[in-house]
Every structure is written in structure tokens, then in C-alpha cells.
Amino acid sequence: MENNQAEKLAIKVENLSKNFGRLTAVSSVNLKIRVGEIYALIGPNGAGKTTLIKMIVCLLSPDSGYVYIFDHNIIKQPEEAKKLFGYISDNPTAYDFLTGKEFLFLTGSLRMMKKETINKRINELVNLFPLKNIINQPMSEYSRGNKQKLAFLAALLAQPKIIIIDEPIVGLDPDSIKIFINTLKEFAKNGGTVFFATHILSFAQACASRCGIMREGKIVAEKDIKKDTKLEAIY
Numbered sequence: 001m002e003n004n005q006a007e008k009l010a011i012k013v014e015n016l017s018k019n020f021g022r023l024t025a026v027s028s029v030n031l032k033i034r035v036g037e038i039y040a041l042i043g044p045n046g047a048g049k050t051t052l053i054k055m056i057v058c059l060l061s062p063d064s065g066y067v068y069i070f071d072h073n074i075i076k077q078p079e080e081a082k083k084l085f086g087y088i089s090d091n092p093t094a095y096d097f098l099t100g101k102e103f104l105f106l107t108g109s110l111r112m113m114k115k116e117t118i119n120k121r122i123n124e125l126v127n128l129f130p131l132k133n134i135i136n137q138p139m140s141e142y143s144r145g146n147k148q149k150l151a152f153l154a155a156l157l158a159q160p161k162i163i164i165i166d167e168p169i170v171g172l173d174p175d176s177i178k179i180f181i182n183t184l185k186e187f188a189k190n191g192g193t194v195f196f197a198t199h200i201l202s203f204a205q206a207c208a209s210r211c212g213i214m215r216e217g218k219i220v221a222e223k224d225i226k227k228d229t230k231l232e233a234i235y
Contacts, residue, residue: 008035009068010162010193011056016065018051025051027217028065033195035161038188040208040225041197042235048217049197050090053166056195057087069162083111085162086155090170092147096140100131100150103139104157111158118157125153128183129176144171152180156187163187165196169203181207201231 013031017024026048033039041049054060056067058074058081067074069081095103101122108118126135129149139147148171155163163184169177184194184207197214198204204211205225212219213235223234 009033010035010037010070011195012066012068013052013056014066014068016052016055016067017063018048018055018060019063024217026055026062029217029219031212031219033193035193036188036191037210038184038194038208039196040204040211041195041214041219042199042201042204042211042231043197043214044199047214049214050166051217052214053164053195053197057085057164058082083158084160085164086158086160088148088151088155088163088165088168090166092151094139094142094147096138098139099137100135100139100142100146103150104154107154108157113158121157121159122153125156128153129179145173145176148172149176152183156183160192162193162195165194167198168196169198169200177203201235205229205231 009032011031011033013029016026016029018026029052041052043049051060055062056074058078061075069084072081072084074081095106098106104122105118108121113121126132131146131149134142134146139150142150155165169180172180181203188194188209208225210222210224211231213221213223221234223229225231
């Protein structure tokens, strides 16, 4: 890792590959994401984005290559690495017979947070989205969008250094998307790192500072995102 704080890496991927039979889903991917960066991985459906993310968060074992979360090898040091990030899948888990608050409390408990700290964080986060009226309802009654919002709160609960998201805004209304964008930007401004995969270019344009383009299992290009950047032209 570089000594310069500006170049310190939150996520480092080296020659990562994954095959499913004859299908190569991810092929020798190399990726460096700096601390404080919001990095968007864009590409069409089937490009390998979800497979790459699942290997980064240790839900899939790579056939070859390495993933480091700060200095921790995700395969050899999974507990140390997982303490450092919050993850939101493309299909957030919902425990139908738990209320939203109970789900957040379960998440905090699994993170070994103290009861008092969990309650404090829930009280802080529940105002992020308009969830107060449903936080004590069973998750079986939640819409797809509200499950996504609750998963976002769960990812933020333990104040991780990295947020990793697969398709962040599926099911969200425009107002919630704005909240999502502003929260991620504030998180990065305070030293956090964000890595997300999407095929929605407008969201990547509005939120990310850098992007990688993935096609057929490979990252084929990377680009800093500025106000005048046209992702459609790059894509």
C-alpha cells in the first residue's frame, strides 16, 4: 500500500477470476479504489459486476486472484476484513417476521455492538428516510423500496469505513434517490469509501467520482467523473 494518505487503498483487487463451468464470469480483474472515493462499476446485465462484488465481500470464492480490504486478505482474514465494510446486495434480505427495528438490532448484535450503541444509531439513522411510521411493522409488509432503504441503514449501522452496494437504487423513488446520493457523498466527504455497481448511468454520473466499465468479465476502461463527463459516450 502507498504511504500517501491520498493514495491509500480501501479496496485492492489483483487478477481476480471466476468461472462457472465453461462460462468465465470474471476474468483477471485488477482494481484499486482509494480511501474517500466513490467508485461506480458500470456495465450491462451479465457483465460480471455482481460476481465481482460477491467475491470482494467473500460471498463467492475466486478461482484465482486476491482481494484486500485495506491490508486484510478477504479469504485469509475474513473477520478482520468484514468489520470494515457494510454491504447491500442487489436483492436485500428481508426477515418477514421481524420488524424493521428488530432487523437493525439483529444486525448490530451480529456486529458485536453494545445495546446502547445500537439504540443510539437506530435513532440517528431512522430519520434518514421517512421510515418512522413503519419501523415497528413486520418486514413482510415492506415494499421493495423500503427493504432497500432499511438495508442501507443496516449497512451504515456499525459506522463502517467502506460501503459496497450492488444496484443501489432499484425500487427507490426520486426523493429517496436524492437522499441516497447525498448520504453517500457525505460518507465519502468524512473519509469513507463507496463502491457500487449499476447499469443506471445517470445515478453513476450524479454520485461517483470515478468509474470502471465492465464487459464480458473484464474492466475495459476507467474514467474520472467530472461535471462535463458524458458517461453515455464512454459506455
